[in-house]
Amino acid sequence: xxxxxxxxxxxxVGLFAILLLTxxxxxxPIKDSLSLIVHGAxxxxxxxxxxxxxxxxxxxxxxxxxxxWRGGMYNIGGEGQFIVGGLLGGWFARWGIQxxxxxxxxxxxxxxxxxxGGALWAALAGLLYVKRGVEVVISTILFNFIAxxxxxxxxxxxxxxxKHQLPLTDLLPDNWMLPKxxxxxxxxxGVFLAVLAAIAIWGFLYFTKAGFKLRVVxxxxxxxxxxxIQVMRTKMLAIMVSGAxxxxxxxxxxxxxxxxxxxxxxxxxxxxGIPVALLGGLHPLWAIGSAFYFGALFSxxxxxxxxxxxxxxxxxxxxxxxxxxxxxxxxxxDRRITPKEAG
Amino acid sequence: MLEVRNVSKRYGNLAALEDVSAMFFPGEVHAVxxxxxxxxxxxxxxxxxxxxxxLGSVKLDGQEIPLGRAAECKRIGIEMIHQxxxxxxxxxxxxxxxxxxxxxxAALSKVEERAKPSLAAAARLGWEVDPAARVRDLxxxxxxxxxxxxxxxxxxxxxxxxxxxxxxGPDEVADLFRVLRTLRxxxxxxxxxxxxxxxxxxxxxxxxxxxxxxxxATAKRDEVDATKLANWMVGEMPxxxxxxxxxxxxxxxxxxxxxxxxxxxxxLAIRGITFEIGKGEIxxxxxxxxxxxxxxxxxxxxxxxxAAGEMYWSGEEQMPKTGYVPQDRQTDGLALLMSIEENLLIxxxxxxxxxxxxxxxxxxxxxxxxELAGKFDVRGGGPKDPVGALSGGNQQxxxxxxxxxxxxxxxxxVNPTRxxxxxxxxxxxxxxxxxxxxxxxxxxxxxxxxxxxxxxDRRYFLSRGALVADAGALSVVGG
Numbered sequence: 001x002x003x004x005x006x007x008x009x010x011x012x013v014g015l016f017a018i019l020l021l022t023x024x025x026x027x028x029p030i031k032d033s034l035s036l037i038v039h040g041a042x043x044x045x046x047x048x049x050x051x052x053x054x055x056x057x058x059x060x061x062x063x064x065x066x067x068x069w070r071g072g073m074y075n076i077g078g079e080g081q082f083i084v085g086g087l088l089g090g091w092f093a094r095w096g097i098q099x100x101x102x103x104x105x106x107x108x109x110x111x112x113x114x115x116x117g118g119a120l121w122a123a124l125a126g127l128l129y130v131k132r133g134v135e136v137v138i139s140t141i142l143f144n145f146i147a148x149x150x151x152x153x154x155x156x157x158x159x160x161x162x163k164h165q166l167p168l169t170d171l172l173p174d175n176w177m178l179p180k181x182x183x184x185x186x187x188x189x190g191v192f193l194a195v196l197a198a199i200a201i202w203g204f205l206y207f208t209k210a211g212f213k214l215r216v217v218x219x220x221x222x223x224x225x226x227x228x229i230q231v232m233r234t235k236m237l238a239i240m241v242s243g244a245x246x247x248x249x250x251x252x253x254x255x256x257x258x259x260x261x262x263x264x265x266x267x268x269x270x271x272x273g274i275p276v277a278l279l280g281g282l283h284p285l286w287a288i289g290s291a292f293y294f295g296a297l298f299s300x301x302x303x304x305x306x307x308x309x310x311x312x313x314x315x316x317x318x319x320x321x322x323x324x325x326x327x328x329x330x331x332x333x334d335r336r337i338t339p340k341e342a343g
Numbered sequence: 344m345l346e347v348r349n350v351s352k353r354y355g356n357l358a359a360l361e362d363v364s365a366m367f368f369p370g371e372v373h374a375v376x377x378x379x380x381x382x383x384x385x386x387x388x389x390x391x392x393x394x395x396x397x398l399g400s401v402k403l404d405g406q407e408i409p410l411g412r413a414a415e416c417k418r419i420g421i422e423m424i425h426q427x428x429x430x431x432x433x434x435x436x437x438x439x440x441x442x443x444x445x446x447x448x449a450a451l452s453k454v455e456e457r458a459k460p461s462l463a464a465a466a467r468l469g470w471e472v473d474p475a476a477r478v479r480d481l482x483x484x485x486x487x488x489x490x491x492x493x494x495x496x497x498x499x500x501x502x503x504x505x506x507x508x509x510x511x512g513p514d515e516v517a518d519l520f521r522v523l524r525t526l527r528x529x530x531x532x533x534x535x536x537x538x539x540x541x542x543x544x545x546x547x548x549x550x551x552x553x554x555x556x557x558x559x560a561t562a563k564r565d566e567v568d569a570t571k572l573a574n575w576m577v578g579e580m581p582x583x584x585x586x587x588x589x590x591x592x593x594x595x596x597x598x599x600x601x602x603x604x605x606x607x608x609x610x611l612a613i614r615g616i617t618f619e620i621g622k623g624e625i626x627x628x629x630x631x632x633x634x635x636x637x638x639x640x641x642x643x644x645x646x647x648x649x650a651a652g653e654m655y656w657s658g659e660e661q662m663p664k665t666g667y668v669p670q671d672r673q674t675d676g677l678a679l680l681m682s683i684e685e686n687l688l689i690x691x692x693x694x695x696x697x698x699x700x701x702x703x704x705x706x707x708x709x710x711x712x713x714e715l716a717g718k719f720d721v722r723g724g725g726p727k728d729p730v731g732a733l734s735g736g737n738q739q740x741x742x743x744x745x746x747x748x749x750x751x752x753x754x755x756x757v758n759p760t761r762x763x764x765x766x767x768x769x770x771x772x773x774x775x776x777x778x779x780x781x782x783x784x785x786x787x788x789x790x791x792x793x794x795x796x797x798x799x800d801r802r803y804f805l806s807r808g809a810l811v812a813d814a815g816a817l818s819v820v821g822g
Contacts, residue, residue, distance in 0.1 A: 208701050216678055228693075
């Protein structure tokens, strides 16, 4: 336990140091920049709301990555699963609104459609791996591109808005959106869903047979096999749960924030799930903190970008530096606990 | 002359070589003989500079060789021909030959020119090679020729061949030996690592025997025969402690009938073998690694599907609760970064008492893991510590205790004491004996002859996926 607190402290200090170094590299005034970042992220209720709203898709896709990576399936396709989840939700919404379904039921169904869509999209990559040995690292990336094309096609084709002028779907009516806490801010009820999902995934990984088997398969599939754990079935489960979480993120984004689908629907949320999961040590509860950190970093650095000559570049550099720095710290840490017995 | 003086090499607690001395003369084929784990490979790795010994020195013609520096050793004429080929499959023969005479980065590669000495050697040895052929199209025997030719591309004084016959057919072995004699007659020091007695007797001029990392004897070919070498290799044949006290009749347990098992690449790893193990009996299966041991173990343990044949338990097709100790604890036995408790649970997750529906009963698991670790005396960490932090012996205790938990009626155990020290070995052996005494049928697959003789009632040997009976045991191991 002592070492874990030490690690946490080290991580926090390290991330802060990386942030300072990045600012210094851009020759930005450290103190003013930090205050801009902090203000952007936590300065007022708008800041808090921006941070939290960004944390929601980050946490859900991050959890998706946690599950698949723990199961040894290196899913890079969160982006595609996010989009397909949103798309299936959008398809249901178009049908459901015309059919006059009750909004609460409609919202629930959109979220379910999101999870199902993401799971099925991920299952394609899973099947290719299980049946034909195609590496998911490759296939899931490629499926991302297909999903993006699907989205573009749907938004300018079958799901296009009524006037057929913009490559966007119709905006959802207000009562088909997740409830918001405050009229002035964007924070919506999806935040509960995301935190609940984190707790559920934690319970799944550490307190169920299937979750335990998933972790064994991810840690060492040969051991799993020698003990009659179904490796391929478990890996399939891992990537489908992962896809469901990413798809759910897409559904939540659709009924929580975006309200319509189009080329800009996903702000790379699927990809950003990976650093969230890594910074969270592939642990679902730590992922809450890491999603919040990245959410704050995004809203904070966006604010910084508004006031500095470096512009939006700084947003991406800060994010990238945080991820790289974290990976380096992790590598250092792992080196200390390598097994004693040597060949 | 190559002179090895008091060389020792330790890996952690394990002594791979202990105070070994030997002399290798020009114009001789000198075989180094020993079982698996005798230290042969460590010795060659030291001679060729791949491993640096902890103690001792090696001199070539009176000059100290640069220990632990492979490239330097090659430069002064010590060439190693590895058991596993070091060829680039997509390169042509010429390119592979040139690769072993790599110029400095800035220089031109001049592939043809650099391959010339090797090709000349091929002509001298009577080998026809097509310089433009790609290596991946070559048969295994041809690839090995290429390895030898690579070694002959410079001014080699010493040629070390690590178990070169393991992959060859009989004709190819005969041709290899012809070439070794030719090279010997050219005045080179030829060092042959082997564990097949017949081959050693056929080609060697001098033999050195190692056992468990120690020097046993050196003799000229004329002074030894197969029996003598075998005795040197395995030492005094150990007797089972309670020989004679063991019953000769057992309740029928496992019966394996014409079992065929395929390897990972679809090859026939086990070619229709039949045997029985009684309840309360340990059946030993010896033989050199790679003769189908792993595939057989996995099939019997229910991990790998059989391709044909039948297995029965007490006459029924339903197999009993089976414990499995796989061959390599680090790759197949343990998830090194997971905790001791979790590693035990990998087997225990099937137990009804530890789960409730789809859920794990964490408290019950904790108590159970604690008891199991205590029973098998796992030391060096608590249940929550990563298993990778334990010593090798304690790691193996985790694997063994997991396999034995719940009193399996059938046990499949592969090389259970490889790399363990004497105390840990003794512990594992005692554990297996007590499992036997409570009536388990045990299949013990081991490359360690001492272990087989110490533990088993009956023994077979696996050779290319087939069983060979006990009587010819040593000659099978020998060749």
